[in-house]
Amino acid sequence: MAEHEHGTMKTDVQEKTFNGFVTFVTRACMVIIGILLFLALFAR
16 A cells, blocks of 8 residues: 655646636635525515
């Protein structure tokens, strides 16, 4: 089995994926809040 030293793992791909996920969730929440505001103001 390969030896592992703490702090040597490359996490570039994981960080990029996480940042993309956070961006997606943030934008999705903004869209949902916008739709709810629109419905609250104009729907009867």
